[in-house]
Amino acid sequence: MSMKPAASIIATARLFFICSIINTRLLSSVAAFAPSKLLQKSFRNVSFSSHHHQKIMSPPASSTTTAAAATTSIDDPHLWLEEVLGTKQLEWVNKINSDCLSTIGDPTQTSTYTRIKSILDSQDKIPHAYRINDKFYYNFWQDETHVQGIWRKTTLESFKSSDTPTEWTTVLDIDALDPPTTDTAKTWVWHGSILLDEGPTNTKCDRALIKLSPGGSDADICREFCLSTETFVDPNGDEQGFEITTPAKTRISYRSRNECLVGTDFHHDKSTLTDSGYPRVVKSWKRGTPLSEAVTVFEAQQTDIAANMYSYHDRGYVHEFQLRSITFYTSQYLYRALPVEGVAGVTADMEEVPFREVPIPEDAELGTFANTALVTLRSDLDIGGKSFKAGSMVALPMPELMENDWTNAVAMFTPTLSRSLSSSTETKDYIILKILEDVRTKLEFWKYCSETQSWSKQLCSDGEEDGSIPVGQDVAVSSHCRNSEADNTLWLWRDGYLVPDTLEIATAEDCCKSTEFVKAKPAMFNADGLIVEQHFTTSKDGTRIPYFVMRKKDLKMDGSNAVLLDAYGGFEISLLPGYSAGVGAGWLERGGIKVIANIRGGGEYGPTWHQAALKSKRYKCFEDIEAVAQALIDSGLTSREKLACIGGSNGGLLVGNLITRPIASSLFGAAVCQVPLLDMKRYNKLLAGASWMGEYGNPDTEDWKFLRNHSPYHLLRHDILSKPEMDDDGVLGEPTESTNPDWKCPKTLFTTSTRDDRVHPGHARKMVASLLEEAGKEKAPTVLYWENTEGGHGGAADNSQRAHMWALTYNFLAQALDLESS
Structure with a gap:
């Protein structure tokens, strides 16, 4: 059985992000809620929330200390707002929240809220179900009855039936659990399941680790669950279940039935965490022993992002890795191969087979398929007389890689200027590559021969003659089973900006040419007369920037149309087409136009597209969005x-x-700024911020010279409002181009969450305080703020909160742009 934990703690974090994105995808068509990257490997043994698109982490918000704030320059009058749960601070939040609702109106009393809530609760959504063992397909589901959700199961026959409703059996009811008692959290939020894999000799999975978050924070608890009895395994009973009840940024996976590999805040004093707030120490935890007796098996450095250790069965092989996530984009892999019976017979602390460092570039990512290593490159590599471009996926035998022998290496994917690798999916004998060609998807299939341990590319394609699908649409595949090596069957998903989801059963054996229809989601908004177009514009330095436009076909090009421009521009995240009923119901039906810009910093054209806006080059993504905005106006x-x-x-x-x-602020009449980073001088000291220095730079070094140039809090207070410079340590240069006496802030709504323990709510709080108290009505006529007390980095913990946040957002935009209110 193949059960691959995420290749690193960063990859696990990516999946966390993916889950929060899919939960809100009905509402926002963009992956816009967290610094993250795509999960590249099989999902069977990571925290799994049962979603079909495979499209970081720190102490809980309550642990943010005023002591840290006290050591910073007193020149920042808004620093006190960084104390998340202080009485005075929450009074400020409640006052600003009240002002926001007074201005926009109570969103729950509007038809927009009703529509979005009904979309989120709809029974017509396609359940994303994946098989565990031989019979049952499991799905996590939320609606108006199951507010926090249920984990449930059904048979394939019932799932496929179009004549009768699917017969679901509840496995675990989250609403029925005793509520958490952590800070402001009132509810549990599902963080997924991690399955036990005992290899090919025992194919039945009967145990899972269930992750639950108080209020939606990244920190969670863990309880072992028996799939046979459908009950939690009592840690004090005969079976002595694994259980961690103190919320933390825990990373845990089974090594065998009676051993887990776990990294967490073991002593509740952060001594076993990195500067980024993730596990620095990994321990071997044996069943029936307290966590305090777990034995250390791996440690990373304090300045690393995280440590991780994981082992898994893979088509008859056992791979075990130790991994230092050094920065967001660099890692050190250590590896040892074990016999199938060895991982269950000898615990990690007693295993004598040594780990050896894997000789790959630090910025490469590593996975496996059987005994093949899969290396994804983020920089060019010349080795053994062969050359591989950044963005390539290279396959070679794992034993040969360990000897640094690339003789038999095969490039399964090589990028071009317009072509990049978006993701990959595995089945028993195949790897399916999702490839972007100018942000249009193609699928490529590679077959593995276990006898020769070789790969062959299959001659087939999906969609139109050139292998891509229509503009504004997308296709995705995933194994129908949590055990990806069970067979070659796939779920095939299709959707688009204006095209509701459909689900089909397919097989990799014929490259998904013959499919069986399973389900289709009905249209959830009126798309009559709407079209999707893809355009390109030229950025300031001559780079060609693509963007999608969703609009009425017959509208007048007279400058009178309300347009919402959406972008991300970071962490190599690609913004791909997807059906967003919330955008349709909340914005398009009102007559609004939605634009998605694929700016640099993302992953639409591979690593080089991302690196073009990295650190000191971050201004490139701002220039790109300015170019798109100007093109829309022109x-x-x-x-x-x-x-x-x-x-x-x-x-x-x-x-x-x-x-x-100065340029951008003159191009936009309104803005919505969600769970943002804004103070780039202090971001690395707040929650998970230190983990993103590979993306932004380190403000405590010479990097501050360029970081200051895109720190909105400093641009506002010091360049625009001429307030005294904070933290002047001799590194600062001259004021930036934002020095502009005629500046006026667009009408802006800021949203965040008290429970966000990834991006600190202090960023938004301080920016809003400065705009309200220092810029004032003359320079900032309309500045509104909404902070939800639950929800984590996604901003909401359940469908009611999601509907509230998005109705508030769309109603604000309608008022700001003089569009029909609802």
Whole structure:
């Protein structure tokens, strides 16, 4: 059985992000809620939330200390707002929240809220179900009855039936659990399941580790669950279940039935965490022993992002890795091969087979398929007389890789200027590559021969004659089974900006040419008369930037149309087409236009596209979005007064720059800034911020010279409002181009969450305080703020909260751009 834990703690974090994105995908068509990257490997033994698109982490918010704030320059009058749960701070939040609702109105009393809530609760959504063992397909589901959700199961026959409703059996009811008692958290939020894999000699999986988060934070608890009895395994009973009840950024996986590999805040004092707030120490934890007696088996350095150790069965082989996530994009892999019976017979602390460092570049990512190593490159590699481009996926025998012998290496994918690898999916005998050609998807199939341990590319394609699908649509595949090596059957998903999801059963054996229809989601908004177009514009340095436009076919190009421009521009995340009923119901049906910009910093054209806007080059993504905005205005599609921008997390940093840069702020009439990073001098000291220095730079070094140029909080307070410079340590240069006496802030709504323990809510709080108290009505006429007390980095913990947040957002935009209110 193949059960591959994420290749690193960063990869696990990516899946966390993916799950939160899919939960809100009905509402926002963009991956705009967290610094993250795509999970590249099989999902069977990572925290899994049962979603079909495979499209970081720190102490809980309550642990943010005022002591850290006290050591910082007192020149920042808003620093006190970084104390997340202080009485005075929460009073401020409640006051600003109240002002926001007074201005926009109570979203729960609007038809927009009703529509979005009904979409989220709809029984017509396609359940994303995956098989565990031989019979049952499991799915996690939320609706108006199951507010926090249920883990449930059904048979394939019932799932496929179109004549009668699917017969689901509840496995675990999250709403029925006793509520958490952590800070402001009132509910448990599902963080997924991690399955036990005992290899080919025992194919039945009967145990899982269930991860539950208090209020939606990244920190969670873990309880072992028996799939046979469908009950939690009592840690004090005969079976002595694994259980961690203190919320933390825990990473845990089974090594065998009676041993887990776990990294967490073991002593509840952060001594076993990195500077980024992730596990630094990994221990071997034996069943029936307290966590305090677990034995250390691996440690990373304090300045690393995280440590991870994991082992898994893979088509008859056992791979075990230790991994230092050094930065967000660099890692050190240590490896040992074990016999199939060895991983269960000898615990990790007693195993004598030594680990050896894997000789690959630090910025490469590593996975396996049987005894093949799969190396994904982020920089060019010349080795053994062969050359491989950045963005390539290379396969070679694992034993040969360990000897640094690339003689038999095969490039399964090689990028071009317009072509990049988006993701990969595994089945028993195949790897399916999802490839982007100018942000249009193609699928390629590679077959593995176990006898010769070789690969062959299959001559087949999906969609139109050139192998790509229509503009504004997408296709994705995933194994139908949590055990990806069970067979070659696939779920095939199709959707698009205006095309509801459909689900089909397919097989990799014929490259998904013959499919069986399973389910289709009905249209959830009226798309009559709407079209999707892809355009390209030229950025300031001559780079060609693609963007998608969703609009009415017969609209007038007279500058009168309300346009919402969405982008992300970071962490190599690609913004691909997907059906967003929330966008349709909340925005398109009102007559609004939605634009998705594929700016640099993302992954649409591979690693080089991302690296083009990395660190000191971050301004490139701002120039790209300015170019798209100007193109929209020049075409007559919209005008400054009718153009808004929106973005979350890293996208919130983007929006923060757009409302403070002189060019951008003159292009937008309104903005929505969600769970943002804004104070780039202190971001690495707040929650998970230190883990993103590979993306942004280190503000405590000479990097601050360029970081300051895209720190919205500093651009606002010091360049625009001429407030005294904070933290002047001799590194600062001259004021930036944002020095502009005529600057005026677009109408802006900021949203965040008290429970966000990934991007600190202090970023948004301080920016809003400065705009309200220091810029004032003259320079910032409309600044609104909404902070949800639950929800984590996704901003909401359940469907009611999600509907509230998005109805508030769309109603604000409608008012700001003079569009029909609802």
